[in-house]
Amino acid sequence: MLLTPALTGAMSLVGDLWDSWREAPEGEISFIQGETRAGKTTALDEFMLEKHAEHVKLYAGREGYEVSPLADNSALWALEIRTPSGWLRPIIKVQVPKKAKYKALFEAVLFTLMNLTKIPARMSTEKYLLQILVKQLHEQQTRVIIFDECHHISEFRNPDGAYDAGDVFKNIAKCGRTGVVCTGLPHMMEIADANPQVRESERDRFTVAPFPLDLAAGSDLRMFMTALNEQLPFDQPSCLADDDVIYRIALLRDGFAGRIARFVQQVTGYALSVGAPCIDMPTLKAFLRVKKGVADAENIFLMSRDEAADYPAAVQKALRMRALQAQKRRGRHAARQESRHQFGARE
Structure with a gap:
């Protein structure tokens, strides 16, 4: 542990x-x-x-x-x-x-x-x-x-x-x-x-707070990612301790250790299932595309560093949009139910 x-x-x-x-x-x-x-x-x-x-x-x-x-x-x-x-x-x-x-x-x-x-x-x-x-x-x-x-x-x-x-x-x-x-x-x-x-x-x-987004040598986030990288079951070295990967995974999983560990576990299972020799950037990109259904335009491993910085805000915006759509859908359903009730009512 x-x-x-x-x-x-x-x-x-x-x-x-x-x-x-x-x-x-x-x-x-x-x-x-x-x-x-x-x-x-x-x-x-x-x-x-x-x-x-x-x-x-x-x-x-x-x-x-x-x-x-x-x-x-x-x-x-x-x-x-x-x-x-x-x-x-x-x-x-x-x-x-x-x-x-x-x-x-x-x-x-x-x-x-x-x-x-x-x-x-x-x-x-x-x-x-x-x-x-x-x-x-x-x-x-x-x-x-x-x-x-x-x-x-x-x-x-x-x-x-x-x-x-x-x-x-x-x-x-x-x-x-x-x-x-x-x-x-x-x-x-x-x-x-x-x-x-x-x-x-x-x-x-x-x-239980998330890791600060700190990529400096000796930071808690870097030490955690390095330790995860060293425990992976691959013969070839993986990339979880690389700056670009640490940065993107931390943003993707909100910096929480439990979420990061769960993500790495899932990626590891995917990499083993496709015969990948390690976890590298192409594997990370493919995992989100294949297993999570993430479009390339929304795939954080395909984004530049500047684009990735805006990822959390984009996710929150998308969540709000989906919540608003769900609220409207429930409202329309309730209105239809009320209309049917009134139509079938007898005086």
Whole structure:
């Protein structure tokens, strides 16, 4: 894993909550925000992989102790340790459901802590759920709970959704003395805006930002691209560390490490499929043309440096145009539906 500044910063935030567990009477809440494929989930996964490896070594050879392998699906990861007296789960990850109501969030945590597939009716009251949750967090020595996709809370059409979800996070931190990490798109911060108790419990927040467009020797962007270039599975040298390529890929993928890495992965697969000896400029041009359907006039690898500089603005303009066309199309459809309704109405 290439440790970029954004990745390191996000991992440090989780590590801070891990290290400060039970130093105070209450846990705290921290936020990791960023755009899609900025690298938020990658940072969480890398932290959990590190802790899993540490605990495998820690419990190796100890009779009655076993560290379970992480699940195939990283969205369901939990560090689980079987002991003679029960299970320890120092860190777990919870996917926030799209209809993120108070009870649904509580149940999502209990599903992981208790290996349940359904909450029994006798446990379904909010008071009982909280009692069970606090007991499990204490007995399983849960230091950190990560809630991923927290922007679902803000997107759910429930005026009280952000406040209620904030109550779940607050109760876990305050009553369970467990650190909470909320991760998602920037508008997830409406949770803190809606619930004053969440703001009072906040410890830190970190934004996973893109690389600055800096091509200087030793810059974070250049070091990242050079490292990617060195890891490619080709016998001949590729061009990902060339100035012109770094510049264009950074503009194409908005400078986000996660997006750049995903793009390189896709180009690599394409190059291997066509028998290319490496990733070079012709391969990059062909990838956008063949696999992404990009017209030559809009292909950033066919543009001059000056033309490429205007690429982000051109993309935003095209997106606005498509959004306007979609809005007009929906408006025409709605008008036709209304017309048919009126035509078929009887007095």
